[in-house]
Amino acid sequence: MSRFSKRYLAWVAFGLLTGALAVAAAGCGGGGKSSKSTSTSGPSSIGKGEGALNLIEWPYYSDPKFAKKFEQQSGCKIHRKDAGSSNQMVSLMRTGGGGGGGQWDLVSASGDASLRLIRGGDVKPVNINLIPSWNDFIPIFKSPAHNTVDGKHYGVSLQWGPNVLLYNTTKIKPGPTSWEALYDPKYKGKITIPNNPIQIADAAFYLMHSQPDLGIKDPYELNKKQFDATIALLKNQRKLVKLYWNYDTDGRAAFANGDVSLGAIWPVDTLALQAKGVPVKEVIPSVGATGWADTWMLAKKAPHPNCAYLWMKYVTQPQVEAQQALIFGETPVNPKACPFMNKIEAGSCAKYHLNEPLNYYNTIKFWKTPIPDCGNGKNDCMNYNAWQTAWTQVTG
Amino acid sequence: MTEFVEAGASLRSARLRLSAALWRRPWLKLALLLAAPVLVFAVVYLGALVSLFVSAFWQIDSFTAAVVHKWTLDNFKTLWQDHTYWRITGRTIGLAAAVTVTDAVLAFPLAYFMARIAPPRWRALLFVAVLLPLWSSYLVRIYAWRTILAKNGALNWVLNGIGLPDAGLAYTNTAMWIVFSYVWLPFMVLPVYAALERIPENYLEASQDLGAKGSRTLRSVILPLAIPGIVAGSIFTFSLTLGDFITPALVGGAGSSFIGNIVEDKVGQPDIPFAAAFATVPVVVMGIYLLIARRLGAFEAV
Numbered sequence: 001m002s003r004f005s006k007r008y009l010a011w012v013a014f015g016l017l018t019g020a021l022a023v024a025a026a027g028c029g030g031g032g033k034s035s036k037s038t039s040t041s042g043p044s045s046i047g048k049g050e051g052a053l054n055l056i057e058w059p060y061y062s063d064p065k066f067a068k069k070f071e072q073q074s075g076c077k078i079h080r081k082d083a084g085s086s087n088q089m090v091s092l093m094r095t096g097g098g099g100g101g102g103q104w105d106l107v108s109a110s111g112d113a114s115l116r117l118i119r120g121g122d123v124k125p126v127n128i129n130l131i132p133s134w135n136d137f138i139p140i141f142k143s144p145a146h147n148t149v150d151g152k153h154y155g156v157s158l159q160w161g162p163n164v165l166l167y168n169t170t171k172i173k174p175g176p177t178s179w180e181a182l183y184d185p186k187y188k189g190k191i192t193i194p195n196n197p198i199q200i201a202d203a204a205f206y207l208m209h210s211q212p213d214l215g216i217k218d219p220y221e222l223n224k225k226q227f228d229a230t231i232a233l234l235k236n237q238r239k240l241v242k243l244y245w246n247y248d249t250d251g252r253a254a255f256a257n258g259d260v261s262l263g264a265i266w267p268v269d270t271l272a273l274q275a276k277g278v279p280v281k282e283v284i285p286s287v288g289a290t291g292w293a294d295t296w297m298l299a300k301k302a303p304h305p306n307c308a309y310l311w312m313k314y315v316t317q318p319q320v321e322a323q324q325a326l327i328f329g330e331t332p333v334n335p336k337a338c339p340f341m342n343k344i345e346a347g348s349c350a351k352y353h354l355n356e357p358l359n360y361y362n363t364i365k366f367w368k369t370p371i372p373d374c375g376n377g378k379n380d381c382m383n384y385n386a387w388q389t390a391w392t393q394v395t396g
Numbered sequence: 397m398t399e400f401v402e403a404g405a406s407l408r409s410a411r412l413r414l415s416a417a418l419w420r421r422p423w424l425k426l427a428l429l430l431a432a433p434v435l436v437f438a439v440v441y442l443g444a445l446v447s448l449f450v451s452a453f454w455q456i457d458s459f460t461a462a463v464v465h466k467w468t469l470d471n472f473k474t475l476w477q478d479h480t481y482w483r484i485t486g487r488t489i490g491l492a493a494a495v496t497v498t499d500a501v502l503a504f505p506l507a508y509f510m511a512r513i514a515p516p517r518w519r520a521l522l523f524v525a526v527l528l529p530l531w532s533s534y535l536v537r538i539y540a541w542r543t544i545l546a547k548n549g550a551l552n553w554v555l556n557g558i559g560l561p562d563a564g565l566a567y568t569n570t571a572m573w574i575v576f577s578y579v580w581l582p583f584m585v586l587p588v589y590a591a592l593e594r595i596p597e598n599y600l601e602a603s604q605d606l607g608a609k610g611s612r613t614l615r616s617v618i619l620p621l622a623i624p625g626i627v628a629g630s631i632f633t634f635s636l637t638l639g640d641f642i643t644p645a646l647v648g649g650a651g652s653s654f655i656g657n658i659v660e661d662k663v664g665q666p667d668i669p670f671a672a673a674f675a676t677v678p679v680v681v682m683g684i685y686l687l688i689a690r691r692l693g694a695f696e697a698v
Contacts, residue, residue, distance in 0.1 A: 087664025094666055098462075120462055241650040243567045250646070257546035259566045385458045388665055393480045396653040 041152060042127035042298075046309040049076045053307040056081050056092050056100075056107040058294065058328070061158075066323045070314045076307035084247050086113040086196070093122045093299065100299025105308040107299065108158065110292045111146035111367030112198040116384070118147075118154050119369075123297040125152040130309055133316035133334055140361050141333035146368040147295040155297035156312045159321070161267050161330040162289040162364055163194075163202065164282040168261035178285050179206045181262060183233065188240045192251050192263035195244035197384070197391035198367050202264060202290050203237070204230045205365055209287045219290065219365050221374035227382045227390070234394045244395050255280060267352075268329035288363025293333070325352060445679075452672035463668060471673035481658070485677055488654045491569065492637035495576040496630045499584040502577070503629065504622070507588035512595075526585050534579060538646050541575045542566070545647065567649030575647050576637050583636065584629035591625025592618070624693045631689055638678045 053076040055062055062080050071077055081104075083089045090113050095101050099122050109117055117123045128134050134142065134156060141157040148154065165182070167175055172187070182191060183206065193199060204219035207230060216226050242260050245251035252269045254260040256278050270282040296312050298305070314320060321332035322340035331352040332341075338349040349355050374381035382390075418425040452471055455464050475481045510522045529537060544550045545565045552562045565571045595618060603613040641656030648654075655678055662671035689695070 085664065087661070087666070091664050091666045238650055243649050246645055253542070254567070257543070257566070258548040259546055383458055385456075385667075388661075388667075389478075392653075392658060392661065393478070395650065396480050396484050396658060 041125045042130070043305070043309075044127065046130055046313070047306045049074045049307045049310055050304040051075055051307070052077050052079065052304050053311055054079045054081075054103060054105045054304065055311075056083055056089055056104050058083065058108050058110075060328050061108045061294075061324070063324065063327050065327060066315075066320050070311065074307060074310045074314070076304065076310060086110050086198075089113050090116055090120075090122075093117055094120070098122050099124075099301040102301040102303055104299045105302040105304050106155075106296050106311060108294050109147075109155070109297050110294050111144075112196070112292070112369055114146045114154070114295050114297060115149075115369035115371065117297060118149055122300055123154045124300045124302075125154055126156065126298050126309070126312070128153045128156065131156050131313050131316055133313070133318070133321075133336075136318075136336050137316075137333050138335055138361070139358065141293065144293065144366065146293065146366060147297065155295040156316060157333045158294045158296055158315065159325060159328070159330040159332055160291055160293035160364075160366065162284055162291040163264055164267055164270065164284055164289065166255065166263055166265045166270055166273075166280055166282045168255065168258075169279045169281050171258075171261040175281060175283065176262065177283065179287070180210070182206075182264060183237050183240070185240060187262050189242050190261045191237075191241050192243045192245055192254050192260040192265070193237070193241050194248075194251070194264060195246050195395060197387045198290075199264070200227075200230055200234065200387055200391060201365065201367070203233050205288075205290055207233060218374070220368050220370050221381050222370070223374070223380050224382065227386070231390050231394065238394055266329075271329045288365070290367065291364040292367045325354075448672045448675060451669050452676055454669040456667050456669060471670050474670070475673060475677070481674065484653055484655060484658060487569075487652075488638060488656075488678070489681060491573060491576065491654075492634045494573055495580060495637045496584075496633045498573070498577040499581050499633045500588075500626050500630060502581060503584040503588050504626070507585050507592055507625075508618075510585075511589050511592040526582050529579070530582055535642065537579055538575060538643055541571070541578070542647050545571050545574075567647065567652075569648065569652055571647045571649075572643055572652060575643050576640070579643070580633040580636050583632035584626075587629040587632075588622060588625040591622045591628075595621050624695075627689045627692045628695075631686065634685060635682055638681060 055078060057080055059082045062078050067078055081092065083092060086109070089107055089109055093100050093104060093107055096103060098120065100107070107117070107123070114123075137157060141160070143151075143153065144157060147157065165176060165179065167181075169175065171190075179202070181187060182193070182202075200222075201219040204216055204222055204226065207214055207226075208216040208219060211229070214226050214229055216222065222230060243251070243254050245254065245263075245265075248266055248269050251260075251263060251265050252272055255263070255265075255269075255273055256276060265282075267282060270280060273280045296308075296315065298308055298312075302308050315324065316334055318332075318334055318336035319340045321334045321337040322344060324330075325332045325337065325341060326344050326348060329352075331354055335354060338354050341348045341352070341354065353360065370382060370384050370387055372379040372381050372383050418428075451463070453467050453469070455466065455468050455470055456462065457464050506522075506526075510519055510526075514522060545563075546552075547562060547564075547566055549566070551565070555561065555563055565574070599617055599621075600613060603617045608616065639656055641654055641660050644652045644654045644657050645660075655674060659671045659675050662668070662674065
């Protein structure tokens with residue numbers, strides 16, 4: 001090739017390259033999100049289903065055992081995307097410009113994700129009157145802080161479960177009765193803890209009872225001093241931890257393989273391990289526990305809102321709540337599900353604490369995204385960003 | 397019928413004119429040929445890198461977690477000041493280096509045997525053996541290692557069988573080192589094999605004629621000629637380890653996080669700007685590594 005043609009070629013390539021880069025830069029500059037969700041509280045009635053429903057869900061949250069019937073009744077074909085973590089749910093909702101990207105209708109967000117979705121304008125208020133079962137809910141699940149802001153419901157509560165203390169009965173004798181076990185050097189190298197910043201609340205919850213002079217009232221509302229004490233406790237705990245599990249199935253595997261014999265995990269994992277014959281037992285210490293409560297939240301750009309409302313209406317019915325509770329191993333928010341649970345599995349209503357008196361719920365501190373406003377008029381609480389950063393410093 | 401013939405003739409003449417035009421302007425031919433790949437390269441590859449780098453200078457709103465498009469160096473400042481990120485970066489680079497050295501030590505004798513000693517039939521078999529792990533999914537192999545290293549796993553079963561205590565390797569950095577060294581070994585064996593195979597037989601004979609013993613030949617002739625292959629292989633093992641996040645998540649324990657794990661966490665948070673800022677660290681490390689590799693002659697071997 002002559003020198004002349006080489007130079008031309010270089011220019012052509014250079015032109016193409018700069019053009020392409022300009023396009024790329026313009027594309028990534030324009031994705032800003034501006035709108036805050038302050039729309040009206042949804043439609044006044046549910047129209048005809050659009051024929052499809054796209055869900056971001058925890059695995060089994062639209063299990064065919066109860067979802068098939070819904071699809072037949074409503075004509076809404078369910079397309080599901082299983083998420084493995086709260087962070088994954090938030091990022092899925094944020095892709096495509098946020099608000100579910102015009103792709104997703106509902107997300108079964110837990111309390112550590114729901115406020116982030118509300119603040120980020122990714123979900124919109126629903127007309128709770130269109131979901132008749134809501135009137136029957138246990139009062140604390142009607143308008144909980146993790147899904148209701150300024151009196152607007154950004155979805156409908158669904159199920160909840162505690163974070164439990166699980167131990168191997170052949171290796172830990174006697175069995176632990178307090179959360180203190182997770183901070184006890186005696187169990188060094190045998191402990192597993194969820195790898196999730198919201199786990200800071202578990203340590204704060206422990207300090208709430210073991211060090212009352214810190215004055216922690218709510219494990220999600222921590223001022224600088226309380227937060228620092230909690231992080232110091234967690235940094236000591238790290239020396240004892242064998243594994244910070246990312247997915248509960250990883251924690252489960254560590255129990256099954258004998259690599260850990262004590263840890264914080266969910267009831268669904270207890271059931272799965274016991275079904276496999278692993279000698280484990282779960283405890284909820286008498287002071288209580290932290291817990292998660294899930295909400296079906298409506299995406300701001302939901303393409304099938306009618307099907308979404310039909311689904312929220314369907315899954316909160318007592319019989320369906322009972323079915324889902326026993327498939328996943330969690331507790332309904334609708335107490336009318338109790339007899340249906342017992343019909344499927346005798347005694348299961350009591351086993352999952354659905355028959356407890358209302359003051360039982362004072363012992364469960366439900367996940368919520370920490371924000372600076374901690375209800376005392378001062379904005380001196382650590383926000384979720386600080387929680388995330390501190391969690392990286394503890395585990396990283 | 398004549399219409400068809402005429403149409404065919406005019407088509408042919410158009411094609412002739414086009415090819416003549418291209419023949420007269422060779423640059424046009426090349427530009428047409430390269431336009432598509434250059435465009436894809438620029439948009440997909442460089443575009444992604446540029447957008448990554450640009451967003452590293454943005455921030456998220458601490459309340460809504462939405463990206464704020466305002467230029468700031470805060471992310472880099474945090475990376476610089478918080479020793480957590482130094483620790484994680486050091487761990488990532490250290491393990492990548494350890495894996496690279498391990499693979500080089502393991503690969504050299506194997507590649508030497510394959511290239512210069514093994515009869516052709518053996519060589520084919522060894523090639524299959526080296527490449528066989530690549531036929532199955534990377535994830536499957538890591539999960540397999542988790543089962544092997546577990547307390548109730550195969551390794552401890554064997555150790556206990558011969559009267560030794562548990563190895564206790566599950567969820568440790570040692571476990572990560574073993575698994576990484578295993579999964580990236582083929583990427584070291586192949587370039588080293590290529591380098592060793594190209595050493596002319598008469599170099600070795602000349603070395604012997606001059607009175608050098610085996611070890612001297614190895615040191616003065618074979619090793620220097622194999623260096624470009626080893627360095628080329630090390631680029632694979634080093635960069636693959638540097639960018640990984642699955643192995644630390646699955647076989648690592650407390651205190652095993654890699655840069656990739658933090659990036660994944662931050663993407664999920666979602667704090668894309670910070671993730672982007674941290675993701676530039678391995679890019680810089682790799683840039684430095686490639687510069688060193690070039691000085692060592694890695695690219696002359698290709």
